[in-house]
Amino acid sequence: MNEKDWILLSTLFDEGSITKTAQKLYISQPALTYRIKQIEKEFHSEVIKRSKNGVTFTNEGEYLVNYARTMIKELRKAKDNIINMKEEVHGTLRLGVSSNFALYQLPLLLEGFLAEYPNVEINLTTGWSPKIHELLEKEEIHIGISRGEHHWSGERIVLNEETLCVASKDKLHINDLPKLSLIRYQTDFHLKNTFDEWWQSSFNVPPKVSMEVDRIETCKELVKKGLGYALFPSISLRESDHLYTADLVMNNKKILRRTWLLYRKELLGLNIIKAFVRFTKAFYLASE
Template sequence: MTEKDWELLLTLHKEGSITKAAQKLYISQPALTYRIKQIEKEFNSQIILRGSKGVVFTSEGDYLVKYAESMKRQLQIAKDNLTNMKNNIQGILRIGVSSNFAMYQLPNILEGFLAKFPNIEIDLTTGWSSKVLKLIQSEEIHVAIIRGDHVWSGEQITLNKEALCIASKKEIDLNNLPNQNLIQYQTDVSLKKTFDDWWLKTFNKTPKVSMEVDSIETCKGLVKTGLGYGIFPSICLEDTVDLHTMDLTIDNKKLLRKTSLLYRKELLDLSVVNAFVSFLKDKYNIVY
């Protein structure tokens, strides 16, 4: 098996279809089918079954997919290490970042970082913190910036903490909030649980949800028109001056949302990782 074969198996396993996998790989279906047969011949094992709903991998096929994942990861590690053996700081830095942090804070960070280290290339993945955590656990990225509290066995540095708050076009009357229109948005499970726990400890009735939208920016736009109120991390309200806000509290203590940098200590031997971690420590005034 070659590197191209690893990619072929991983793509076919993900897509579950010869047609879709061929399109993703920019090869013909006959060429893909031929290569699968060659792999099966090489290992003297049937690795896929074709059905009416697509491709199903056999137990031998699943084993080879895991092997391909491992080999692809080991090859990338080898490339990273070889690149970073050079004197100058260059290479690819793979980062995973929480969506909200990526939207409101990351552009400024990367602008400053790349101005200082122009020979570093950024391979960026964004998504909910739970997704980013899985990426660093599986070693698909070098560093992660996630929000909320998560279990992680490696190095973890708190970059900042911010308030969670209610935002509304109108003045906020907390006692009357359950009777007002709430605009909800899809968000990370941990943040939604924080909001739900606060509500249950503050009110004895369910919120009056008037709208449910797919993004925090859509929600904020609707709140600005006066159609209802929203509950937000304050990171997304820093540029908003036309909304009334009120911090969420429990027992007179503000509810705070933590942003953390995650990485493995051994990866500091990679110059690109070391440079990024040091840059963030300096930016957030973290004592070494």
């Protein structure tokens, strides 16, 4: 097997489908099937079983998937270390970033970083914070930028913290919220749970949910049209939105949400990691 085979096996295990794997890897289904047969021939073992429900890996196949993922990690480490032997900062930085941070703050951060280190390439994955932690644990990314309180045993630095708030087109009173229309959007479990805890501590009736949308920006546009109110992390709001906002308070304290920079201490031996951590810390300290 080679690197392409490792990636093929790992992707096929995640997707569970020949069709989806072929599409994701930009290869034909016959070519993918041929490579599986060659792997089976090399190891004299059946790797997968196909059915109407997709692909199932045999015990031998699962062993090879674990081997493939280990080899992918080791190859990445080897490439990182070889590049690090040169003095200049260059190579590929694998970042995992919370969706809201990526939408509202990451472009400016990356613009400054790449202006200072033009020989760096960014491999970026965005998603909700639990996904970013999962990628860190699997060592599929070098650095994560996560929001909210999640367990992480490695190094972490607070980049900023913001309030959570209610926002509407017109001024409102918090006590009137149960009678007004709430617009909800999909978000990670931890933020949703925080909103729910605040509501339950403030009211003894459920909210009057009038709309549910998949994106925070869609929700904000609906609020701007006066179609209801919503609960937002303040990172997503700008003065140009012209919305009335009021911070959420629980136990006589404003509810705060932190943004964290997460990484493993041992990776600071890599020039590219050290440079990004140093730059990001300076960027946020300077903006305070």
